Amino acid sequence: MAAAAAIGRRIVRARRSLVNDRRFMTSFVLLSLVSGLTVGLGKVVTTLYALQLGASPFQIGIVSAMESVGMILVTVPAGFLIARYGARPIYFAASMGPLLVNLLMPFSASWLALALGRWVIGLCIPFRMVSMNSAFLERLRGERETRGGWYRGSLTAGLSILGPAAAAFLAARGNVTIGFLLVSVLFGLMALFSLSFLPSRDVVPLDDAQPGFLAEVTALLRDPNIADTCIVEFLNAATSALFxxxxxxxxxxxxxxxxxxxxxxxxxxxxxxxxxxxxxGTLVRRLSRNAGYVVGLVLGSFALLAFGFGGDFAALALGAVLLSAGAAIVHLINVRVLAGLPGGKSKVAGLYNLASMTGSSAGALGGGLMTKILPLQTMFLLWLPILLAGAAAVGLIRRRHPSHLAASEA
Structure with a gap:
């Protein structure tokens, strides 16, 4: 009887865990989808509004990059704050900044004002991103690693599909500025919804004996798995930012x-x-880490060639497909590595997001500078040797630490 009762309790706990997991994933994907829609709409509406103000390609590149510049300043500290106070309150508070800024954006009279607004938004977004990323990584241990793309997948669906579609709808009706109001409303709704399921504290409690901030960041970056993954994400984000x-x-x-x-x-x-x-996720799980990176590099390289030599919609669409497929494979490999690391994920998520943000900033700023002296298509072609040089550097670094990286190759 005692054995049967113990088995029954285990079954009940397993069912509760499954229900909680499904509830979390459903809520998380919904929040991520709306978050992507909101950010995507905000980015496209800002670009269209900048064009209405007469901004040049270089100036639009600056406007786009300023959000990433703001993110760079606070992404790593965000991970440490979330480790101490939890994802839920930080996410809620960080949503208030973009809500207010987007209400003011339609009153911008120049591209500089738009750039300032995107920079302020960039100071808030990392606290939201790291909150979600750390909570998500904690759910991916074991067999759940095949879901590694669900967060970015739902985010991308909103960012690259629903957001631009909403912006196109508004632009076709000559009413771009109302998009800023819609973005503000969505930030408020997301802040309220996040209170229902995001964890209030990180999984690992804060240890008062831990080293200082800079010392701990240095220690994390000395882990070859973390450093290698961050470098690859930098290159991935920079190339995607050009598009x-x-x-x-x-x-x-x-x-x-x-x-x-x-x-x-x-x-x-x-x-x-x-x-x-x-x-x-299941397919990429069968690839080794090296193989996944090589496939992503090849696809990204052909995408840049399509952008550089293409002259019609079909050629550019082919490049878009190749670029997104390569970036997705690289991301799935990276998430698999990070999910397998021991301990809490908020600090590691902060470093990973920092790599992504600096890459996005480098891509937008670097591309903008190149457009000052080169045609747009030539800029995409010139980025190819830069990408290949970065990949070669990553390969050299990996050869210096084969024993540390071996565990993540399978």
Whole structure:
């Protein structure tokens, strides 16, 4: 009887765990989807509004990059604050900043004001991103690692599909500024919804004997798995940022393509990335870490060639598909590595998001600077040797630490 009762209790606990896991994943994917829609709408509406103000490609690149610059300043500290106070209160408080800033954006009279607004938003977004990323990574141990793309997949669906689609709807009706109001409302709704399921504290309690902030960051980066993953994510994000920042401008530079074609290309890229992130987890799990990175590099390289030599919508759409597929594979490999690390995830998530943000900033700023002296298509072609050089550097670093990285190769 005692054995049967113990078995019954284990079954009940397992069922409760399954229900809680499903509830968390459902709520998380919904929040991530709306978050992507909100950020995607905000980015595209800002770009369209900047065009209305007469901003140049270089100035639009600066506007886009300023959000990433703001993120860089606080992403790592965000991970440490979340480790101490929990994801739930930090996420709620960080949603208030973008809510207020987007209410003021339609009153901007120049691209500089838009850049300042995106920078302030960038100071708030890392606290939201790291809160979600750390909570998600904690759920991916064991067999759940095949869900590694669900967070970015739902985020990308909103960021690259729903957001641009909403922006296109508003732009077609000549009412871009109302998009800022919609973004503000969505930030408020997300803040309230997050209170229902995000964890109030990190899984690992704070140890008063821990080293200082800089010492702990240095110790984390000395782990070859963490450092290697962050470098790869930097390259991945920088290359993806070229597409997100300049694809509308590239479409405008290739008659008879138009602004609407640029938005449609963003939809193609977002749809491909979403599908890959949701369905490719099991397939990518069979790839070694090296093989996954090589596949992602090859796909990304061909995408840059398509952007550099393509002259019609079909060629650019092919490049968008290749780029998003390669980026998705790289992300799935990276998440698999991070989910397998011991301990809490908020600090590691902060470093990983910092790599992503600095990469996005480098891609937008670097691309913007190149457009000052080069045509847009040449800029994409020139990025290819930069990407290959970065990949070669990663390969050299990995050869110096083969024993530390061996556990993550399978």
């Amino acid at each position: 997100g920042t300049f694809i509308i401008l590239l479409a405008l530079a290739l008659p008879p393509l138009s602004e609407q074609d640029g938005i449609r290309l963003m939809l193609v890229q977002g749809a491909t990335a979403t599908i890959m992130l949701f369905v490719a």
